Amino acid sequence: xxxxxxxxxxxxxxxxxxxxxxxxxxxxxxxxxxxxxxxxxxxxxxxxxxxxxxxxxxxxxxxxxxxxxxxxxxxxxxxxxxxxxxxxxxxxxxxxxxxxxxxxxxxxxxxxxxxxxxxxxxxxxxxxxxxxxxxxxxxxxxxxxxxxxxxxxxxxxxxxxxxxxxxxxxxxxxxxxxxxxxxxxxxxxxxxxxxxxxxxxxxxxxxxxxxxxxxxxxxxxxxxxxxxxxxxxxxxxxxxxxxxxxxxxxxxxxxxxxxxxxxxxxxxxxxxxxxxxxxxxxxxxxxxxxxxxxxxxxxxxxxxx
Amino acid sequence: xxxxxxxxxxxxxxxxxxxxxxxxxxxxxxxxxxxxxxxxxxxxxxxxxxxxxxxxxxxxxxxxxxxxxxxxxxxxxxxxxxxxxxxxxxxxxxxxxxxxxxxxxxxxxxxxxxxxxxxxxxxxxxxxxxxxxxxxxxxxxxxxxxxxxxxxxxxxxxxxxxxxxxxxxxxxxxxxxxxxxxxxxxxxxxxxxxxxxxxxxxxxxxxxxxxxxxxxxxxxxxxxxxxxxxxxxxxxxxxxxxxxxxxxxxxxxxxxxxxxxxxxxxxxxxxxxxxxxxxxxxxxxxxxxxxxxxxxxxxxxxxxx
Numbered sequence: 300x301x302x303x304x305x306x307x308x309x310x311x312x313x314x315x316x317x318x319x320x321x322x323x324x325x326x327x328x329x330x331x332x333x334x335x336x337x338x339x340x341x342x343x344x345x346x347x348x349x350x351x352x353x354x355x356x357x358x359x360x361x362x363x364x365x366x367x368x369x370x371x372x373x374x375x376x377x378x379x380x381x382x383x384x385x386x387x388x389x390x391x392x393x394x395x396x397x398x399x400x401x402x403x404x405x406x407x408x409x410x411x412x413x414x415x416x417x418x419x420x421x422x423x424x425x426x427x428x429x430x431x432x433x434x435x436x437x438x439x440x441x442x443x444x445x446x447x448x449x450x451x452x453x454x455x456x457x458x459x460x461x462x463x464x465x466x467x468x469x470x471x472x473x474x475x476x477x478x479x480x481x482x483x484x485x486x487x488x489x490x491x492x493x494x495x496x497x498x499x500x501x502x503x504x505x506x507x508x509x510x511x512x513x514x515x516x517x518x519x520x521x522x523x524x525x526x527x528x529x530x531x532x533x534x535x536x537x538x539x540x541x542x543x544x545x546x547x548x549x550x551x552x553x554x555x556x557x558x559x560x561x562x563x564x565x566x567x568x569x570x571x572x573x574x575x576x577x578x579x580x581x582x583x584x585x586x587x588x589x590x591x592x593x594x595x596x597x598x599x600x601x602x603x604x
Numbered sequence: 605x606x607x608x609x610x611x612x613x614x615x616x617x618x619x620x621x622x623x624x625x626x627x628x629x630x631x632x633x634x635x636x637x638x639x640x641x642x643x644x645x646x647x648x649x650x651x652x653x654x655x656x657x658x659x660x661x662x663x664x665x666x667x668x669x670x671x672x673x674x675x676x677x678x679x680x681x682x683x684x685x686x687x688x689x690x691x692x693x694x695x696x697x698x699x700x701x702x703x704x705x706x707x708x709x710x711x712x713x714x715x716x717x718x719x720x721x722x723x724x725x726x727x728x729x730x731x732x733x734x735x736x737x738x739x740x741x742x743x744x745x746x747x748x749x750x751x752x753x754x755x756x757x758x759x760x761x762x763x764x765x766x767x768x769x770x771x772x773x774x775x776x777x778x779x780x781x782x783x784x785x786x787x788x789x790x791x792x793x794x795x796x797x798x799x800x801x802x803x804x805x806x807x808x809x810x811x812x813x814x815x816x817x818x819x820x821x822x823x824x825x826x827x828x829x830x831x832x833x834x835x836x837x838x839x840x841x842x843x844x845x846x847x848x849x850x851x852x853x854x855x856x857x858x859x860x861x862x863x864x865x866x867x868x869x870x871x872x873x874x875x876x877x878x879x880x881x882x883x884x885x886x887x888x889x890x891x892x893x894x895x896x897x898x899x900x901x902x903x904x905x906x907x908x909x
Contacts, residue, residue, distance in 0.1 A: 303791075407909050450909045482903045484866035485825050486608075512903065513815075513859040513896035514866075517822040520790050542907050546900035554818040561789035561819075591818035595851035598787045598817065602847055604712045604755040 303523045306565045309552060310505065310531045311337050312346040313580065314365075315380055316549055317537035319349060319358050321584070327361040329583050331368045334377075336579060337534060338369065340572040344376045346399055346531070350386035366393035378439065382413065387427040391434045398431050400424045400471070401441040404459050405448035408479070412443070421465055428470045437472040441507065446491070447482030449542045456491050463495060473503045475531065478518065480540045481511020485521035492525035505529035508550045510589065511540055515550035516558055523564070530555060535577035535588035551590035553577050557597055570597060608828045611870045614857060615810060615836045616642050617651040618885065619670075620685055621854055622842035624654060624663050626889070632666040634888045636673045639682075641884060642839060643674065645877040649681045651704055651836070655691035671698035683744065687718065692732040696739045703736050705729045705776070706746040708784070709764050710753035717748070726770055733775045742777040746812060751796070752787030754847045761796050768800060778808045780836065783823065785845045786816020790826035797830035810834035813855045815894065816845055820855035821863055828869070835860060840882035840893030856895035858882050862902055875902060 314334055318325050334347050347369065353360035362379060369377060371394075378397035381387040390398055402420035403409040409417050424440065431438045444451075445459050463474050476492070488506070495504060506522040506529070508515045519530055532555045538548025553573040556566050570592075577593040619639055623630050639652050652674065658665035667684060674682060676699075683702035686692040695703055707725035708714040714722050729745065736743045750764050768779050781797070793811070800809060811827040811834070813820045824835055837860045843853025858878040861871050875897075882898040 411909055447903060449905070449907045452904075452906055481900065484863055484903075486867040510818075511896065511900045512862060513821050513856065514863050516818050517825045517863065520822045520825065540900070542905075543900035546896060551818065557817060558789055558819050558822065562791040591816065591851060595786065595816045595845070595848035598752060598789075599757075600754070600847075601757055602754045604716055 302526075303562070303564060304526060304528045306528065307523070307559055308344060308529050309342060309556060309566055309568060310344040310346060310529060311342050311534060311552055312507070312531050312549060313337070313533035313535065313537055313552065315346045315349050317533035319356055320539055320541060321358055324358060325583065327364050330361065330365050333576065333580060333583065334365065334369050336576050338372060338375055340576060341568040343374055343567070344378060347377050347379055349380040349382070350390045351380070351382045363389060363393050366395065381427065383423050384426045384430065387430055391431065391436060395436060397437045397439060398427065399439045399441060400427055401443060402462070403443040403448070403479070404454045404462055405444045405451045407450040408444045408448045411450065417462065421469065424466065424471070425469050432470070438470070439473040439475060439505070440466045440471040441475040441477050443477045443479040445476040446478040446487060447480070449480045456494060459491065460495060460498065463499065467499065467502060473505060473529070475505035475507050475529070477507035478509055480542055481509035481514070481546065483508060483518050484514055485517045488518045488521035489524055492522055492527055496525050496527070503529060505531060507531035509538065509540060509548060510536060510550050511543055511546045516555065519550065519555055519558070534573065535580045535593060536590040537580060537584065537588055547589035551577070551592070554590055554592050557592045561598055608867070608869060609831060609833045611833065612828070612864055613649060613834050614647060614861060614871055614873060615649040615651060615834060616647050616839060616857055617812070617836050617854060618642070618838035618840065618842055618857065620651045620654050622838035624661055625844055625846060626663055629663060630888065632669050635666065635670050638881065638885060638888065639670065639674050641881050643677060643680055645881060646873040648679055648872070649683060652682050652684055654685040654687070655695045656685070656687045668694060668698050671700065686732065688728050689731045689735065692735055696736065696741060700741060702742045702744060703732065704744045704746060705732055706748060707767070708748040708753070709759045709767055710749045710756045712755040713749045713753045713784070716755065722767065726774065729771065729776070730774050737775070743775070744778040744780060744810070745771045745776040746780040746782050748782045748784040750781040751783040751792060752785070754785045761799060764796065765800060765803065768804065772804065772807060778810060778834070780810035780812050780834070782812035783814055785847055786814035786819070786851065788813060788823050789819055790822045793823045793826035794829055797827055797832055801830050801832070808834060810836060812836035814843065814845060814853060815841060815855050816848055816851045821860065824855065824860055824863070839878065840885045840898060841895040842885060842889065842893055852894035856882070856897070859895055859897050862897045866903055
């Protein structure tokens with residue numbers, strides 16, 4: 300397989316996307332413990348929390364407390380999600396290294412999820428960027444439902460490209476394409492990212508896959524084939540989709556890292572430490588997690604004959 | 605993604621590989637019910653049982669009874685596994701449409717699994733082929749541990765090619781490469797199958813993946829890129845690996861078929877009927893199965909806004 304990137308950067312989203320929909324509140328100390336444990340695996344980017352309204356997402360009510368307690372080793376970027384200007388100001392006060400803004404490619408999903416049209420979301424993002432820039436903090440934008448919408452179905456690639464273009468005009472530093480409900484397939488990923496990457500070869504793009512229908516790691520490989528080097532994942536594969544309550548969540552960080560290492564791609568991450576984080580997350584949440592390598596162990600394990 | 609096959613043939617192995625290691629005996633009537641239900645999904649090839657010694661694999665003690673009770677629609681190939689000449693004769697008596705012989709690429713695994721060296725296995729296969737040919741029944745050979753051995757680790761590609769060559773000299777009609785314990789990665793699959801397919805362009809090759817470490821569907825896509833058109837899978841993703849008791853089993857038939865259809869590749873199969881088979885298998889076994897699409901539903905599902 301020629302032309303795959305030699306190095307990939309993982310963005311951990313377990314303590315944000317992974318737990319935000321959980322009914323039971325994860326104690327703040329355990330969030331801090333997990334964030335710090337993840338930071339010790341070699342991860343350089345962690346979407347640790349969300350400065351969303353506590354009424355909208357009670358699980359994230361402790362965002363500022365978490366941000367105040369995490370360790371700050373050099374080279375590590377703590378990058379919370381911010382839904383609006385109020386959240387962005389709170390996140391900057393909490394010493395965020397980068398802000399993550401989000402909108403959906405589908406109006407129906409955006410309206411349902413954050414009660415705004417896509418145009419209104421872009422207006423909100425336009426307010427955040429100068430504030431972040433003044434603080435010297437870069438901004439990543441995530442486009443939810445880039446590969447399909449659970450309400451609308453297909454999302455035209457031209458629509459995704461239009462939103463990418465508008466975000467770049469607004470000055471975002473990086474764009475992530477998210478398969479919010481696990482609808483992407485490898486042919487689609489390779490076609491869409493091929494088109495986007497050739498139109499904007501200088502822009503860093505990230506990919507955010509869910510394993511809802513088992514295609515998560517196949518989609519990562521499809522992204523690699525187009526040269527994308529930034530992948531979101533959640534420790535243990537936690538996370539989920541309100542549309543498929545029994546389905547799995549985000550692709551599992553340790554499963555993606557394990558595959559990348561087996562493929563000869565460097566991540567700079569300590570796989571064993573990631574597996575220990577996944578096992579600890581399983582203890583914290585009190586249930587089995589979807590991650591596979593945490594159960595089977597890495598390929599490198601040898602059994603006595 | 606140019607050059608992918610437009611059509612893929614699935615080989616269902618759920619009632620053989622999927623259940624052979626289960627401690628609890630699956631009642632014969634339920635095996636027959638499941639085999640017939642699978643046959644009504646459009647599947648044309650089903651590795652329905654194994655004519656192995658009942659002492660070695662008690663779960664398969666009813667092989668002849670199952671073979672006697674299944675429906676025989678035109679175009680459907682019932683192809684049991686046969687470990688030796690005795691098994692082959694029993695399978696032919698039971699009106700098998702094709703025989704499947706197996707050996708491992710790794711001597712340690714072969715000795716541990718079937719108490720023979722690889723050379724002895726080849727001698728056994730050499731006895732089976734003329735008997736099958738006389739009965740007008742084709743023979744497929746499966747090479748276990750083609751992508752790695754849990755005892756020996758890496759299995760050299762030259763070793764796999766050597767065994768392929770010897771099997772073809774013996775007269776097998778098709779060769780399957782099996783990732784018995786889920787060690788394959790997409791780079792390896794594409795490299796190995798690329799080499800094998802260019803050396804033997806006229807031979808039909810199949811691939812048999814386990815999802816033990818989450819890479820199963822990514823490996824299917826890698827196989828597709830080399831033009832392989834035959835894939836083993838088990839309904840609901842049942843099956844397992846004695847080395848990783850908590851890990852998942854074979855790639856799930858309905859998850860693979862769902863992905864192929866999303867990628868625009870035809871299988872001739874009724875996905876909804878496969879999902880119903882997976883749900884029934886879950887009832888029969890009394891537990892959740894690893895299949896994802898049976899939980900999340902296909903991508904095509906629309907939710908009300």
